[in-house]
Amino acid sequence: MSDLRDLYQTVILDHYKKPRNFGRPEGADRTAxxxxxxxxDRVQVFARLEGDKVAAVGFEGSGCAISTAAASLMxxxxxxxxxxxxxxxxxxxxxxxxxxxxxxxxxGKLEVLAGVREFPARVKCATLSWHALRAALDxxxxxxxxx
Amino acid sequence: MSSAHEILHPDAAPAPLTExxxxxxxxxxxxxxxxxxxxxxxxxxxxxxxxxxxSVIDAVARFYSTDYANVRRGVYELSERADRAFExxxxxxxxxxxxxxxxxxxxxxxxxxxxxxxxxxxGRARVGPGDEVLITAMEHHSNIVPxxxxxxxxxxxxxxxxxxxxxxxxxxxxxxxxxPRTRLVSVVHVSNALGTVNPVREIVxxxxxxxxxxxxxxxxxxxxxxxxxxxxxxxxxxxSGHKLYGPSGIGALWGRAELLExxxxxxxxxxxxxxxTFEETKYAAIPAKFEAGTPNIAGAVGLGAAMDxxxxxxxxxxxxxxxxxxxxxxxxxxxxxxxxxxxTARQKSGVLAFALDGIHAHDVATILDREGVCVRxxxxxxxxxxxxxxxxxxxxxxxxxxxxxxxxxALLRGLRTAVEVFR
Numbered sequence: 001m002s003d004l005r006d007l008y009q010t011v012i013l014d015h016y017k018k019p020r021n022f023g024r025p026e027g028a029d030r031t032a033x034x035x036x037x038x039x040x041d042r043v044q045v046f047a048r049l050e051g052d053k054v055a056a057v058g059f060e061g062s063g064c065a066i067s068t069a070a071a072s073l074m075x076x077x078x079x080x081x082x083x084x085x086x087x088x089x090x091x092x093x094x095x096x097x098x099x100x101x102x103x104x105x106x107x108g109k110l111e112v113l114a115g116v117r118e119f120p121a122r123v124k125c126a127t128l129s130w131h132a133l134r135a136a137l138d139x140x141x142x143x144x145x146x147x
Numbered sequence: 148m149s150s151a152h153e154i155l156h157p158d159a160a161p162a163p164l165t166e167x168x169x170x171x172x173x174x175x176x177x178x179x180x181x182x183x184x185x186x187x188x189x190x191x192x193x194x195x196x197x198x199x200x201x202s203v204i205d206a207v208a209r210f211y212s213t214d215y216a217n218v219r220r221g222v223y224e225l226s227e228r229a230d231r232a233f234e235x236x237x238x239x240x241x242x243x244x245x246x247x248x249x250x251x252x253x254x255x256x257x258x259x260x261x262x263x264x265x266x267x268x269x270g271r272a273r274v275g276p277g278d279e280v281l282i283t284a285m286e287h288h289s290n291i292v293p294x295x296x297x298x299x300x301x302x303x304x305x306x307x308x309x310x311x312x313x314x315x316x317x318x319x320x321x322x323x324x325x326x327p328r329t330r331l332v333s334v335v336h337v338s339n340a341l342g343t344v345n346p347v348r349e350i351v352x353x354x355x356x357x358x359x360x361x362x363x364x365x366x367x368x369x370x371x372x373x374x375x376x377x378x379x380x381x382x383x384x385x386x387s388g389h390k391l392y393g394p395s396g397i398g399a400l401w402g403r404a405e406l407l408e409x410x411x412x413x414x415x416x417x418x419x420x421x422x423x424t425f426e427e428t429k430y431a432a433i434p435a436k437f438e439a440g441t442p443n444i445a446g447a448v449g450l451g452a453a454m455d456x457x458x459x460x461x462x463x464x465x466x467x468x469x470x471x472x473x474x475x476x477x478x479x480x481x482x483x484x485x486x487x488x489x490x491t492a493r494q495k496s497g498v499l500a501f502a503l504d505g506i507h508a509h510d511v512a513t514i515l516d517r518e519g520v521c522v523r524x525x526x527x528x529x530x531x532x533x534x535x536x537x538x539x540x541x542x543x544x545x546x547x548x549x550x551x552x553x554x555x556x557a558l559l560r561g562l563r564t565a566v567e568v569f570r
Contacts, residue, residue, distance in 0.1 A: 004517055008510070008568050017505070039509055039525040039540055040533075042531075062539045064507035119513060 007122075008065060011073075018026035021075035025056035033143040034132030036067075036124055040044040043071055045132040052082045054137070059129055066122050070113060071129035077110050083137050090130050097126045161463035163471050166551070172460065173549045175200040186519030189557040194339050194545030195523050196389045199453075203393055206452035207445050212333035217332065218444055219418055219435065233444050236451035239432070240399045243454045244384060245375040251407060253400045253434040254284045254442050256399055258366040259289040261400035262333070264437060265362055266293035267413040269406065271382075276302035279328045283308045283316045283345070285338045285532045290364045291331055303330075309373065310535070314341035314490040322353050329354075336368035340529035340543070341490030342473070342498030344368075346395045351380045360406065369467060370547070371496045373462045376401055388446060392452030392548075397446030400437075407433045414439040432527050459546065467498055469546045476544060476555045483562055489533070489541045500527075500541040503562070508540035511561075514568060515542075518561035520554075 024031075028046035031121055035042050043061035047054055057078055059071045080084050095101025099117035116126045131144045164172075172414045173179055178198050181188050190198060216226040234249070241249040255261045270293075274280065284307050291305075298305050306329070307322035315562045316334075325332065332354040337344050351361045360382035367375055369386040376384045384400045389395035403408075412419055412430055416439035421429040430436045457465070476499050480486050485504030503511060512524035523543045526533040531543055545560055 004514060004564070004568060007513070013569065040530055041509075041539065064509035066510070068507075122509070122513060125509065 003115065003118045007119060009112050009115065011109070011112040012065060012069040015069035017071040019059075019068055019072040021072065023058050023060060025058040028056060028058065030136045032132045032135035032140060032141060034061075034128040034135075035143050035145045036063075036128055037145055038124070039064075041067055041125070041128065043067065043129045043132055045071070045129055045136050047133065047136050049083075049137070052084075054078050054081055054083075054086065057133065059132075063128070064122075064125055065112075066116065066125040066137040067128050071124045073110055073113065074129050074133065078106065081093065085133065086137065090134065094127060097123050108144065155229075161461065161467050163467035164460070164464050164548070166196070168460075169468065169549065169551055173551075174198075175202065175456075175475070176549055177201060177204070179334060179549060183519040183521075184517050186557070189518075189520040189550075191522045191544040191546065191550065191554060191556045191558060192523050193370070193390070193547030193550075194527075194543065196395065197370060197392045197547050198549065199394070199449075200456050202456050203449050203452045207394060207449040210445050210448045211395070215445065217441055229444060232448050232451075233442070236447040239451035239454050240386075240401075243369075243374070244386075244399075244401050245377055246316075246401050247377065248404055248461045250433050251404050253402065253407070253437045254447050255385075255398050255400050255437075256396055256443070257387035257389065257398035258364055258385040259293075259387075261383075261398060262289055262362065262364065263293045264400055264413050265331075265333075265383055265385075265402070268410040268437070269360075270297040271301070272296075272409075272411055274298070274301050274303045274330045277328055278303040278330045279306045279324075279326070280304075281306045281324050281329050281332045283307065283315065283321065283334055284310045284531070285314065285341055285343060286335055286529065287339050287364065287366070288528045288530070289366075289561055290333055290335060291531070310343075310532070312536075313491040314338065314343045314532075316343075316345055318346065318349065321350065324364055325354055325357050327357075329357065329359050330357055333364070334361065335364040335366075336374075336548075337365075337371060337496050337498075338529075338532070339367050339498065340500060340532050340541070341525045342500065343490060344372075344494040344496050347381065348379055355380065360403075367497065371462075372459070372466045373494035382406055388450040388453065391450065391453050392444075392457060394446045394449035396550060397443045397450050399450075404433065405408075407437070412436050412439070416440045418442075434518060444494040457548075465548050466496070469548070469550075472546050472550055472552070472555060473497060473499060474544075475552065476558065479555065479559050480544075480562065483559075484566060486562075487538075489536050489538065497547075498543060498545045501542045502538045502541050503565065506565055508538075508542045511542045511565045514565040515558070515561040518557055518564065520557050520561045522558070 024046045039061040048056040057069045092104035095118040214228045216229040362383035388397040419439040489500040508524035
């Protein structure tokens, strides 16, 4: 039960039940879809860049608690960051959820997803929205998949 | 009890396996003797793939240890032994399905390949522009995609008979879709996503009244109930070994000899020929015509051993026992707060699919895994039917001959934990 509590922390359940930045933000000029063909989960991420900075970001879709909370927390974490900073943050985040790194101070609130490392089957849930966001920022049209 | 009650009428319902019998046959499954996250392993994913009894594992190992050689080409003794084992397995499949003739049994990788074979061979020969292939709304992707590919290639169309909210096919709607352009009806015998047992005899009769052949996808039915292709009256029947307590990578397509004989080969290569020159090839007779290349010989031997093992227990008794387990699990899951059963057909077999309000199926499966309970979460390779019920994913517990009431207890314990975590 304790590793389940680590995975399903109060913050994660809160973001699952009340996702932040849900929907298409005004003026969003780029979007990409993420699909996990294993489970059929879909997430659509929208973004608006001002210069090289993420000025607005939002998402839509239905998924499990991990993927929904991960998307919701992501939209808060990347706000105001440059594309390069988003990539760097994703690198640290990826290391954290796969257990490959020690985490990084820059992760901030995203650290509530550290419990995912004990559940390798769920890493894809935690990273799907990130892959979609990066595709959107790169202007790629094809949906990204976790496979 | 008076003695009159003890005389079994030939039509009497078969006695379900007793708890003692199940406890004994569980001993045949080495994989079940382990713990998962500190809990006894509870395997409730047999509709996905079944575990293997010792006799199947041993049959494959023994065959590789003593009798293995290639089939249909050696003149030496060892090759003849391999041939006998392989053809013996074909005869075993014939008996299992009560098919008239072992030549009608084609070894394939599984149900998916069996259906692809019919689509590629029968389909290319018989389906042309404007024609139709009829399926139902509850098919597995393996009974949708091969027909979509064929229809796209041939300019034909795929017709889909709808289902109702319980998960029963709307039989009048299906009947209405059988017409002069229908070339094949391809229907699942037991639905992997809903557990529905389709009225396949009735469907066969309806199609045959128009002279249209019927393929039945028997992947889920064959491990769960006695199958008699002559009594069903169908024209093709497809099964997978791995769901039948046999090895993965082996399955069979049964088809009527007259159809198989007129169908062109679908893959070219060794074993499927009689003579080859650079100008022309004369194909082998059935079933070799459809078995290009070295087949999964040991897999076929293992499948034969699995059928021996199943029939020694009795499929009718397995069916009766699994029905009891399913009924108990269904009643208990239905009582959970926020539970919604997906698939409540009049006749069901082996599969309990459901959704819990506010808890995604994946999260349920992760929490159950921590209780040692293996279930499937997702769309079960049947995305259209799961979406038909307005949910992105379901939790599916499915039963095999080795499952017990304690397994149902573990499932319910895990589900209550899930409800608690998400409260």
